[in-house]
Amino acid sequence: MMSCGAASAAGPRIVSMNVCSDQLVLSLADPDQILGLSRFSRDAWQSWAAEKARNYPRLSGEAEDVLLLKPDLVVVSLFDKRATRDLLKAKGLHLVEFTVPRTLDEVKDQIRAMGDVLQHPDRAEAEIARLDAAIARARAVADGHHYRVLPLERRGFVSGESSLISSLLAATGLTNAAGEFGFGAGGFASLEAIVKLRPDFILVSEAGDRAEDVGRAFLLHPALERFYPAGKRIVLPERLTVCGGVMLADALDRLTAELQRVSAERSN
Structure with a gap:
């Protein structure tokens, strides 16, 4: 894939400009392949691998610092600025674009694609196997319940x-x-519509009773608290689901644990 023989032998030296591709790169690349990560790579709210990302340079999101690093490959998404992508291409850099996956099959495809880009397809297949095993564990716990879950x-x-x-x-x-x-893809639902829908559980990104702003306060409205107390809330941190990647195995294991918890509370 690479024109440079040295790069092929050691694997391409890579820059990631998107928080989702950061996490794929961190999971599959050798440390010395990673020249820089996106400016949001250390944001623990968005990135499952935020702590690991602290070991690598953080980019500004502009083309200049990428050009200085002279990577073999730059991983971008369609959400990255068009002008920046066009400038990097004009300077002769090789860009690899990743879209936003909407299904687990697309996630697996992207893991394989990144494994190929980084020249570590074996690691990609191992992560896909880990994801499949996590799916099987969650399915075993959910089996037969037919729960209706509302991601809110x-x-x-x-x-x-x-x-x-x-x-x-x-x-x-589920x-x-x-x-x-x-x-x-999604939309806004009124409090009345949610209560009327009566799902078995609501799926939220955090537990607790603290509302730091109006957006969070919606989830703590007395009506929702009444119909959906802790025993009817599945908590799945946003950093495990905001991107498609290897972290979804951890998301599924967390979902499995939450299903075990709420099922136990439901039977008591």
């Missing part, structure tokens, strides 16, 4: 049927109740 975020945003979180739920035998709203 700040201000009442609901992840719809064509979202990654919906694919994750479906893979484990149903995304947002389908009853007719949402595709």
